[in-house]
Structure formats: structure tokens, C-alpha cells
């Protein structure tokens with residue numbers, strides 16, 4: 001039995017489950033310390049609220065803890081801060097056991113609920129400002145979308161000053177001592193979680209922090225890892241710092257950054273890259289740089305992608321495809337905010353030349369803005385073709401500088 | 410042709426009657442975001458700052474979906490549900506919410 005109930009505040013108990021063995025979470029995250037699925041029970045003078053459930057495999061632990069603290073007919077509300085299966089796994093069973101309970105989800109969860117449960121289920125919608133009452137306890141809801149799913153919300157228990165933050169401020173870090181002042185050092189897990197789950201949604205993190213700032217918070221009760229009670233502001237400040245708007249050195253001087261990434265076996269795509277960079281750099285206010293993907297670290301790729309105002313990617317066509325490092329570069333966008341960055345693609349080819357178009361299409365799916373068609377050149381570029389590369393770079397740079405695009409379709 | 414100004418991308422584009430905003434996105438390379446494309450996910454929400462009358466009318470499903478996001482849905486649209494429905498006019502769109 002991996003469950004255990006622990007008092008969090010006057011009226012809140014932890015009833016989550018521990019998963020010390022998990023090593024990969026949601027496919028994308030490594031979890032060296034395992035994790036926990038935090039669930040909480042709030043008791044008021046007129047009933048009980050259950051805040052989230054656990055992953056299905058851990059239902060038994062969850063129900064065991066729950067039964068230690070309340071009877072099913074005392075449960076007045078079940079709140080799901082987002083529908084992801086690691087927190088909704090015991091929902092159906094809980095609703096069967098507690099038929100009087102009212103399910104509360106966010107507005108954005110409505111369209112997803114059926115897809116998840118495959119059946120109709122009654123619920124009530126909570127948007128920012130909605131409150132529910134357990135007699136002497138009041139819970140207020142805040143819409144904090146995309147952190148981590150589109151339907152994510154948070155809530156605040158006024159009397160105990162507890163923020164139920166959903167996945168926000170979570171860590172995949174298993175430690176039964178539970179509170180940040182008692183567990184081991186989880187700072188890397190806290191940052192790792194932020195980087196993988198929150199970083200693509202920095203704008204929404206900033207909006208959520210603004211909503212949280214209206215409350216006096218004594219305890220943050222997230223859905224994974226340690227409960228943060230020693231100094232909640234410390235963790236809020238970390239999030240504020242990590243999610244602050246990108247301010248790069250170049251931008252301080254009012255300059256735009258354009259990165260040209262390429263790979264080349266016989267220098268043809270490289271020659272194109274040089275001319276494109278030259279063209280982009282010739283535009284007033286733009287600083288363009290070239291990076292050979294063959295020797296670029298993934299870590300640096302993410303930072304460069306984040307910092308640049310436009311990204312121009314070049315690859316030769318090899319066996320009907322762009323080369324793997326070019327795909328790897330674009331895969332890094334999954335960890336970043338997609339904010340209408342400008343993209344463009346180019347490459348030298350031998351006979352079919354699919355690569356630039358494939359990269360262009362991929363960037364479209366990644367929500368880049370793609371103002372110029374892909375540029376491809378057969379084998380060794382001529383003088384004239386090199387000139388077209390300069391113009392290509394120039395055009396992208398001018399658009400990055402805010403040139404209005406006029407077209408007819 | 411209807412003139413559409415895509416504010417976020419600084420693009421001014423002339424679009425013939427009946428064309429969808431998805432088509433406009435593909436053709437212009439604008440950074441308009443789409444997800445499901447069937448009016449479920451709300452990814453493509455946009456504010457039509459002027460010229461709403463040159464687009465098709467919202468149906469009930471779109472209105473219901475938008476009401477999840479805001480009390481007042483008047484200027485809002487799901488871009489995946491929009492087509493140009495006029496031969497002439499000026500539309501200004503700012504995507505995001």
C-alpha cells in the first residue's frame with residue numbers, strides 16, 4: 001500500500017498516491033525519482049470536496065486513503081483541475097461510489113470530457129470567479145488554461161489560504177515526507193518540470209501568476225511532487241523569472257535576430273546559407289548568423305530558436321527527405337512558445353528536391369509565419385542563383401523588421 | 410475582392426468571395442493557429458475588429474464554443490469556421506484571445 005493521508009492545513013488532507021517506480025512520464029519526461037499523483041480532501045461544516053483523483057492503476061490506494069477520512073455520501077464536490085488521465089483515472093469509480101457529488105470542471109474541459117470517459121456524465125462548469133461552499137469553507141476558481149492542458153484551472157481555499165495549482169508548480173519527485181521543507185533537494189525536478197510542461201506556454205504562465213497574485217497564499221498544493229509551504233513566494237518568483245518575456249541582448253539595442261541553420265555535404269547548401277545570411281544581415285537593424293547543424297548542441301538549439309525573430313532552415317535532399325538534424329531542430333519547437341515566429345526553408349538538391357518544401361510544411365504545422373516560398377537550387381548554385389539567395393534573405397529580414405506584406409490570392 | 414488585414418502578421422491580402430480563412434492562412438503563410446479545424450478546440454479564436462458582415466454568420470455550435478471563452482462573444486470568431494461572403498469589403502482580424 002503506497003497511500004497515506006497527511007494533514008496539509010486545518011481542513012485539507014493529502015489523499016494522493018505515490019509512484020516511486022515510474023521512470024518515464026507522458027513519454028517526454030524522465031523521472032529519476034518517480035512521482036506522485038496528489039489529491040486532496042477538503043472538509044467543511046457542510047460536506048467534503050475531493051480535489052482531483054489519481055492515475056487509474058493507483059485507484060486502490062486513493063480510495064483507501066479517502067475512506068479513512070470520509071464517507072462517500074459526505075462528498076459534495078469533486079473538482080478536476082484538468083482532465084489528464086494521471087488525475088482523472090479514478091473519476092468514474094469515484095462518481096459511482098459518491099452519486100451525490102457534483103463534478104466541477106472548467107469550461108474548456110467540456111468538449112474533452114466525453115472523449116475521455118466515452119459516456120455522458122453530469123457536471124458543472126467553473127470559470128474565473130466562481131465559488132463553491134462547504135459551509136464554513138469557500139473555494140474560488142481561476143481559469144489558468146494550457147498549464148498543462150487547455151482545460152487547466154486552479155482554485156483557492158480562502159479560509160486556509162491554500163492554492164490548488166493543478167500541474168503548475170509541480171515536480172516529478174517522489175518523497176513521502178511530502179512537504180518542501182522536509183523532502184530532499186527537488187530543485188532540479190521543479191525546473192525540469194517547468195521546462196517540459198510550462199515553458200511552451202509562458203504567456204499563460206504569466207497570466208496565471210497575475211491571477212494568483214490576488215491571493216494571500218500560505219500553501220501551494222500542486223498535483224505532482226512536494227507541497228510548497230515553507231515560502232510559496234520563492235516558487236512563484238522562480239516561475240515569474242523563467243516565464244518573463246524574452247528580452248535578449250540584441251533586442252535591447254532594438255535589433256532583430258535571424259538564425260540561418262543548415263547542413264551540407266558538398267558545400268552547396270552551405271553556399272546558399274552564406275548568401276542568405278549576407279542578404280538578411282544587409283537589412284538595417286538585423287543581425288543574422290549562421291549555424292551548422294552538424295555541430296550544434298540540442299540545448300543551444302532551444303535557446304537560439306527562442307531568441308531568434310526568424311529562423312531559416314536549409315537542408316540538402318537526401319533519399320527524398322531533409323536530414324535528421326534539421327528535423328531535430330524543428331522538434332525543439334515543442335518546448336517553446338509558438339508565437340508566430342518567422343520561418344523559411346531552402347536547400348540544394350540533385351533530382352527530386354523535396355527537403356525545402358517538407359521543412360516549410362513542417363514549420364507551417366508548428367505555427368510559424370512563412371512569408372516566402374521555399375527556395376531550392378539544383379546542385380551547384382550559379383552566380384545568378386546565389387544572387388536570388390541574397391534577395392531571399394533580404395526579404396525575410398525586411399518582413400522581420402515589420403515590412404507590410406501586400407498580396408492577392 | 411475583399412481586403413483582409415491580418416494584424417498580427419502585418420499582411421494585407423485581397424481575397425475572393427467564398428474563400429475560407431484556412432485558405433487565406435495557407436496562401437499567405439500567416440501565423441494563424443489552427444488545431445482541430447472543426448470548431449472544437451478553440452485554438453483558432455480571433456477577434457474580428459471590423460468587417461464581420463463580410464464573413465459567413467456564426468452557427469449555434471460556434472456560438473456555444475465561443476461562450477466557453479467569454480461572456481461577450483460579439484467580435485469573436487473561430488477562424489476555422491469562417492468564409493469570406495462578399496465581393497467587396499474591408500476586414501481587420503487579430504488572432505488570439
Ligand SMILES: Cc1cc2nc3c(=O)[nH]c(=O)nc-3n(C[C@H](O)[C@H](O)[C@H](O)COP(=O)(O)O)c2cc1C
Nearest residue numbers: 025026027028029084085148149196197444445450
Ligand atoms: C505532455 C502532453 C502533451 C499533449 N499535447 C497535446 C496537443 O498538443 N494536442 C493534442 O491534441 N493532444 C495533446 N495531448 C493529448 C494526447 O494526445 C492524448 O492524451 C492521447 O490520447 C494520448 O495517446 P496515447 O494513449 O497513445 O499516448 C498531450 C498529452 C500529453 C501527456
Ligand code: FES
Nearest residue numbers: 444446448451489
Ligand atoms: S481549429 Fe479547433 S476550433 Fe478552430
Ligand SMILES: [Fe+2]
Nearest residue numbers: 084148149167
Ligand atoms: Fe498534466
Ligand SMILES: [Fe+2]
Nearest residue numbers: 084086167223
Ligand atoms: Fe499531471
